[in-house]
Amino acid sequence: xxxxxxxxxxxxxxxxxxxxxxxxxxxxxxxxxxxxxxxxxxxxxxxxxxxxxxxxxxxxxxxxxxxxxxxxxxxxxxxxxxxxxxxxxxxxxxxxxxxxxxxxxxxxxxxxxxxxxxxxxxxxxxxxxxxxxxxxxxxxxxxxxxxxxxxxxxxxxxxxxxxxxxxxxxxxxxxxxxxxxxxxxxxxxxxxxxxxxxxxxxxxxxxxxxxxxxxxxxxxxxxxxxxxxxxxxxxxxxxxxxxxxxxxxxxxxxxxxxxxxxxxxxxxxxxxxxxxxxxxxxxxxxxxxxxxxxxxxxxxxxxxxxxxxxxxxxxxxxxxxxxxxxxxxxxxxxxxxxxxxxxxxx
Amino acid sequence: xxxxxxxxxxxxxxxxxxxxxxxxxxxxxxxxxxxxxxxxxxxxxxxxxxxxxxxxxxxxxxxxxxxxxxxxxxxxxxxxxxxxxxxxxxxxxxxxxxxxxxxxxxxxxxxxxxxxxxxxxxxxxxxxxxxxxxxxxxxxxxxxxxxxxxxxxxxxxxxxxxxxxxxxxxxxxxxxxxxxxxxxxxxxxxxxxxxxxxxxxxxxxxxxxxxxxxxxxxxxxxxxxxxxxxxxxxxxxxxxxxxxxxxxxxxxxxxxxxxxxxxxxxxxxxxxxxxxxxxxxxxxxxxxxxxxxxxxxxxxxxxxxxxxxxxxxxxxxxxxxxxxxxxxxxxxxxxxxxx
Numbered sequence: 001x002x003x004x005x006x007x008x009x010x011x012x013x014x015x016x017x018x019x020x021x022x023x024x025x026x027x028x029x030x031x032x033x034x035x036x037x038x039x040x041x042x043x044x045x046x047x048x049x050x051x052x053x054x055x056x057x058x059x060x061x062x063x064x065x066x067x068x069x070x071x072x073x074x075x076x077x078x079x080x081x082x083x084x085x086x087x088x089x090x091x092x093x094x095x096x097x098x099x100x101x102x103x104x105x106x107x108x109x110x111x112x113x114x115x116x117x118x119x120x121x122x123x124x125x126x127x128x129x130x131x132x133x134x135x136x137x138x139x140x141x142x143x144x145x146x147x148x149x150x151x152x153x154x155x156x157x158x159x160x161x162x163x164x165x166x167x168x169x170x171x172x173x174x175x176x177x178x179x180x181x182x183x184x185x186x187x188x189x190x191x192x193x194x195x196x197x198x199x200x201x202x203x204x205x206x207x208x209x210x211x212x213x214x215x216x217x218x219x220x221x222x223x224x225x226x227x228x229x230x231x232x233x234x235x236x237x238x239x240x241x242x243x244x245x246x247x248x249x250x251x252x253x254x255x256x257x258x259x260x261x262x263x264x265x266x267x268x269x270x271x272x273x274x275x276x277x278x279x280x281x282x283x284x285x286x287x288x289x290x291x292x293x294x295x296x297x298x299x300x301x302x303x304x305x306x307x308x309x310x311x312x313x314x315x316x317x318x319x320x321x322x323x324x325x326x327x328x329x330x331x332x333x334x335x336x337x338x339x340x341x342x343x344x345x346x
Numbered sequence: 347x348x349x350x351x352x353x354x355x356x357x358x359x360x361x362x363x364x365x366x367x368x369x370x371x372x373x374x375x376x377x378x379x380x381x382x383x384x385x386x387x388x389x390x391x392x393x394x395x396x397x398x399x400x401x402x403x404x405x406x407x408x409x410x411x412x413x414x415x416x417x418x419x420x421x422x423x424x425x426x427x428x429x430x431x432x433x434x435x436x437x438x439x440x441x442x443x444x445x446x447x448x449x450x451x452x453x454x455x456x457x458x459x460x461x462x463x464x465x466x467x468x469x470x471x472x473x474x475x476x477x478x479x480x481x482x483x484x485x486x487x488x489x490x491x492x493x494x495x496x497x498x499x500x501x502x503x504x505x506x507x508x509x510x511x512x513x514x515x516x517x518x519x520x521x522x523x524x525x526x527x528x529x530x531x532x533x534x535x536x537x538x539x540x541x542x543x544x545x546x547x548x549x550x551x552x553x554x555x556x557x558x559x560x561x562x563x564x565x566x567x568x569x570x571x572x573x574x575x576x577x578x579x580x581x582x583x584x585x586x587x588x589x590x591x592x593x594x595x596x597x598x599x600x601x602x603x604x605x606x607x608x609x610x611x612x613x614x615x616x617x618x619x620x621x622x623x624x625x626x627x628x629x630x631x632x633x634x635x636x637x638x639x640x641x642x643x644x645x646x647x648x649x650x651x652x653x654x655x656x657x658x659x660x661x662x663x664x665x666x667x668x669x670x671x672x673x674x675x676x677x678x679x680x681x682x683x684x685x
Contacts (some may be wrong), residue, residue: 088438227461231454234438240403241434242454242507243427289442290459 008293011285015300019070022307023194027058028065029311034058060205068203072264073306073316074299075277076271078222079257081298084279085291086227086253087163093276094261097149097166098253099142101173104196107134107143108177111192112184132204134195135266142262145169150254158238159250171298197319198269200310212266218260219299221252226291229253233289273325274309277332278302284335350414350463350511350543351400351430352376357408358392358399366407369395370568377543377560379510380406382534384554385547387564388588393547394435396564397513399431400545414510427455431509433500435516439489445499446484449474452506475507478532495523507538512536514546518553526550530557551588555579555600563587575600609633609642616647624654627668631675643678645671 027039034042034054042058079094087096095101110133149169153162181189203211222229228249229237240246264271282297283289305328312327313320357371369392370530377383385393396403400411402418411418413429421429425539432450440448452474453467463471475484478498491499497517504512514533519527530550534557537544545562548554554561555575563571563578565587571578578584585595594605612633614625624647625635633643646655654671655664665671 002385224459227454227457227459230451230461233440233443233450234451235436237398237403237434237436238432238438240423241401241427241432242451243422243424244454245423283442287442288447289440290447 008286008288008290012130012293012296012300013298015285015304019300019303019307022304022311023066023070026069026307026311027062030057030062030314061201064157064201064203064205065310067208068211068268069200069306069310070303071212072200072268073274073278073302073304073309075215075264075302076259076275076306077220077282077298077302078219078295079260080275080277081134081279081282081291082222082229082253082257083275085232086250086257087159088232088235089128089160089163090280091276092163095170095255095265095275096174097258098145098168098170099258099261100265100270101170101177102145103138103142104177104270105173106137106144107195108180108192109141110134110137110277111195112180112188115141126261134208138266139262141173142258142265145173146172146255146258146262149258150251153250153254154247162250162254176214179317195269195297196321198271198321199313200268200306200320201330203267207267214259214263218256218263221256222295225249225252226295229291230294236264268320269319271306271324273319273328274305277328278305281305283330283333284338348379348414349376349412350379350381351545352415353400353410354410354412355408355504356406358393358395358398358404359407361405361407368407370410370564370570373570375562375570375572377511377545379543380537380541381543381559382537382557383543383545383560383562384558385545385562385564386551386554386584386587387547388566391564392568393564394515397432397515397545397547398434401430401513402426403432403568413449424455428507429509430511430513431504431507433504433512433514433517437493437496437500437517439496441487441489443488444484445480445486445491445495446471446475447504448488448499449484449502452503456509464518470508471506474502475499475536477505477536478502494521494529497521497525497529498532501529508638509542511543512575514544516547516549518548518550526553530554530582533557535591544655552601570669603629604630611636611639611641613638613641613644614647615644617649620650621647623652623668624671627672628675631672643675 001318024036024039028034028036034057038054039058042055045239076094080092083092083094083096084090149166152165156162156165181192184192228244231242231244232249236246239249261275278298278301279294282301286293286297288294305324309320309323309327312318312323353373353375356373357368358373359369360367373396379578385396387393395404397671399406413426418426422456437524438502449471450463450467453463453471454461456467458575475481478501480495480498480502483495483499488496501514501517518529521529528680530553533546536542558575561571561573561575561578563583565571565583571583571587573581573582579597579600588595592605593602595602609632612628612635614621614635616624624645628635628643628645643658645654647653651666652668653664653666655662663674665674
């Protein structure tokens with residue numbers, strides 16, 4: 001018992017240190033190397049002696065990018081954790097309810113079918129208006145997917161059925177996307193494919209007032225329901241017998257996780273892997289399914305992995321979506337192999 | 347003793363598409379503090395449905411369950427959870443969770459929003475683990491426990507709740523014989539020592555007849571018999587509830603026996619355990635063992651040993667273990683008697 005508590009605080013401490021290191025690294029690395037001590041003084045604000053070019057780079061480019069990566073990673077990790085616990089399924093991820101597919105459909109409608117005006121905006125290097133339109137379309141698409149699945153799930157008893165409904169909705173939305181792609185002209189496909197790569201660079205300071213509160217709200221929901229998530233470890237019947245309002249918890253968790261997943265998809269594109277993998281990494285490291293340590297660990301670990309992926313994605317020709325899986329998958333496999341018995345609820 | 351749980355004209359079942367499907371209705375049951383009730387009945391008579399309804403995991407069709415003389419519908423979920431605890435047939439296997447944490451989950455309705463445990467909570471958790479005699483397993487991971495061990499912790503989790511009522515749905519299924527007896531013995535002890543009202547559904551008829559204060563016997567068709575095991579046996583309702591072809595309930599042995607007496611009657615002469623075992627061999631081979639009268643075969647067993655002797659058509663056959671007796675009896679049926 002004490003052993004587990006100790007291990008928990010050691011892991012959390014190490015992850016916190018790792019997150020700070022990854023954050024600083026992300027600020028220092030880029031088209032030009034900015035030494036860490038410069039980064040530090042720019043952050044504290046006494047950048048008097050530094051050259052203004054570095055200040056601008058850190059402030060306007062790298063800080064929003066790093067913040068986005070940190071929050072997006074944390075959001076996807078937490079959303080994945082919530083879905084995995086809720087559905088008692090190790091393969092569940094933030095997009096299990098068709099959220100990403102809904103967002104994709106929204107974006108595809110804008111990018112692939114819209115008339116010359118929008119295409120013109122995109123032709124001119126993703127102007128701000130077009131960019132906002134993509135974000136809006138993505139939010140609307142994700143929101144519609146969420147409301148359909150939530151509405152259906154209210155009538156359904158078994159969580160497994162909810163999961164299947166979500167998956168089917170995802171497939172349906174994906175099918176529409178495929179039809180749109182098949183009929184689209186090659187010029188428009190370019191920007192569609194670009195969106196699919198995922199990126200943390202699109203969230204500028206102007207978008208932060210929307211991005212940050214949404215993500216923090218989602219994370220707060222998870223942090224405030226650790227006790228309820230723990231009760232769900234034993235399944236819905238037991239949770240209900242312990243006094244948990246299972247229906248309400250299911251709605252809150254599904255909505256929270258989907259908003260996290262949907263917002264990240266809207267602002268950064270469909271980012272795979274992080275959502276499903278981070279919770280497993282943390283369970284493995286902590287050796288525990290207790291959400292009181294699992295939730296903070298997932299936030300920290302999600303931030304670290306997303307920041308590191310963002311750093312590697314600076315290399316030309318490496319889209320973010322490829323990197324999250326490339327660096328994450330081997331790491332996850334190593335952790336799982338070390339815990340042979342498996343760390344997931346069977 | 348105070349009544350811990352009472353149902354008044356309770357109806358349980360499922361909500362169908364148009365009309366509700368009633369499984370059981372007009373149930374008037376009560377459990378006192380310190381009483382161990384065993385819920386018996388063939389598969390599909392609604393044992394689990396009843397337990398799930400009383401614990402409000404499933405809505406009742408016609409409501410009226412009183413817990414500690416308060417109507418359960420008026421209790422909030424948490425308040426109900428503080429008084430009543432269930433151990434269900436589902437056995438969730440949770441990976442990466444020490445068994446003691448599983449028991450801590452039982453404190454759920456008593457904890458603050460973050461689920462922090464006070465020193466008092468920890469004390470109760472330790473007491474619950476001691477109560478199921480599983481201290482040595484407490485730090486083990488849940489997924490590494492055997493079925494019987496995990497069941498102990500599921501019961502400890504329920505106890506950590508400090509409920510006044512404990513409902514268990516087939517807690518002894520999948521357990522080996524010693525574990526079954528231990529689990530039932532544990533419940534027996536908990537009912538007395540902790541003054542808990544306990545309702546256990548089980549298929550373990552013989553154990554239930556031996557351990558229960560009261561039986562709730564669900565017969566097919568929704569008829570419910572209640573009473574002490576001995577009264578239920580005398581009423582003959584056990585035999586009626588579990589009616590099936592070629593089995594018969596033997597009240598003296600408090601057990602069901604296969605009824606295939608195709609081979610006629612047999613008499614076993616002898617006393618003590620060895621005579622009883624010899625009779626068991628004959629019964630298995632299809633004889634009806636009777637104390638006296640006309641018989642097809644007569645076996646004498648020497649006192650204190652497995653030496654047996656049969657006289658058949660003026661010839662004497664004998665052996666000194668039950669294997670040879672069984673072989674001989676089978677040979678009689680095939681008409682290949684070799685002395």
